[in-house]
Amino acid sequence: MEKNKIVCLPQKDLNIKPLTHEEIHTAARERVYEISREFTQGFRFLEKYTHSVTFFGSAQLKEGDEYYDKARELAKRIVSELSYTVISGGGPGIMEAANRGAKEAGGNSVGLTIRLPREQVMNDYMTDHIDFYYFFSRKVCLTYSAEAFIFFPGGFGTLDEFFEVVTLLQTHKIPNIPVILFGTEYWGKLFEYLKETVRAKRMIDDDDMAIPHITDDFEEAIRVIKDAPVRKALPYNGLKINPVD
Numbered sequence: 001m002e003k004n005k006i007v008c009l010p011q012k013d014l015n016i017k018p019l020t021h022e023e024i025h026t027a028a029r030e031r032v033y034e035i036s037r038e039f040t041q042g043f044r045f046l047e048k049y050t051h052s053v054t055f056f057g058s059a060q061l062k063e064g065d066e067y068y069d070k071a072r073e074l075a076k077r078i079v080s081e082l083s084y085t086v087i088s089g090g091g092p093g094i095m096e097a098a099n100r101g102a103k104e105a106g107g108n109s110v111g112l113t114i115r116l117p118r119e120q121v122m123n124d125y126m127t128d129h130i131d132f133y134y135f136f137s138r139k140v141c142l143t144y145s146a147e148a149f150i151f152f153p154g155g156f157g158t159l160d161e162f163f164e165v166v167t168l169l170q171t172h173k174i175p176n177i178p179v180i181l182f183g184t185e186y187w188g189k190l191f192e193y194l195k196e197t198v199r200a201k202r203m204i205d206d207d208d209m210a211i212p213h214i215t216d217d218f219e220e221a222i223r224v225i226k227d228a229p230v231r232k233a234l235p236y237n238g239l240k241i242n243p244v245d
Contacts, residue, residue: 038132042112042141045130049108052085053078053225054142056161057094057152059121067152067183071097072104074150074182074218079107081222087112087146089138094152096123103127112138139164148178148225151212153186166211170204178224179212187214 019027046052055075061068075086075098086102088095090111102109103125111129113122122129132138143149143165151162162181168174181187191214198204213224 035134035137038134038137039140042130042132042137043144046141046145048128049085049087049110049145051083052087052108052110052146053148053150054087054146055094055098055150055152056089056142056154056158057098058154058158059089059091059093059095060155061093061097061153063097067094067186068097070182070218071150071152072101074221075099075101075109076105077218077222078102078225079105082226083107084147084225085110087142089114089142090123090126090129091121092123094154096125098150099123099125112141114138143168143174146177147228147230148180150180150182150221151187153183166208169211170208176229178228180221180224181212181214182216182221184214184216187212 055071057067057071063069071094078084078086079102085108086098087110088098090099090113095111099109099111100123109125109127111122111126113129113131114135115131115133132141139161142161149165151158162179165174165179169176169179191209191212194204195209199206199209213220215221215224
């Protein structure tokens with residue numbers, strides 16, 4: 001820094017009154033209540049849909065993109081051939097494509113949508129939906145009861161959801177549920193890195209690498225879903241939680 005240079009610091013807003021200790025804890029309790037309520041409402045909402053698959057993928061893709069069109073077609077076939085409910089995050093891109101295909105096939109097309117500060121981006125192809133304020137409670141509900149998880153190419157959000165799902169499977173926190181990665185060109189490069197670097201360093205093993213099914217084939221994806229065992233709840237661990245209305 002130059003000698004004697006004047007540095008302008010932001011002026012403190014003297015009109016802002018700091019929260020008291022009691023106010024901080026009251027706000028925290030209210031937030032915990034809202035989180036509990038959101039989980040409870042989400043689980044109850046999903047009880048209506050006994051057999052379902054969840055689609056994940058980029059919100060940026062438009063109709064005419066290869067992966068948008070394939071997600072739409074795969075969702076349509078899942079409804080037509082398996083009569084499963086299709087669930088997505090209810091937004092644009094791959095989420096829209098999945099909901100669109102399911103609705104066009106006459107099936108349940110469900111969205112777990114997120115409320116954003118200035119707007120809520122929802123697609124027009126849902127037959128039912130529920131809103132969430134918190135991303136993490138929405139993500140739990142997206143993985144709560146599905147018989148399979150289908151991942152199309154996407155960015156950080158999709159990768160976050162993918163790595164959380166495979167971690168839950170790796171650690172047996174959820175039952176053995178198929179994870180289908182649709183798009184070998186896109187996902188193959190990620191798995192080259194995982195194999196050549198992460199697996200080579202013995203940070204994961206061959207069983208971990210075998211969790212996802214990577215494919216470009218509709219028939220294979222349908223077969224994996226069809227052959228999957230019926231999803232069952234994990235053993236009860238004795239934890240007691242008071243219900244929230």
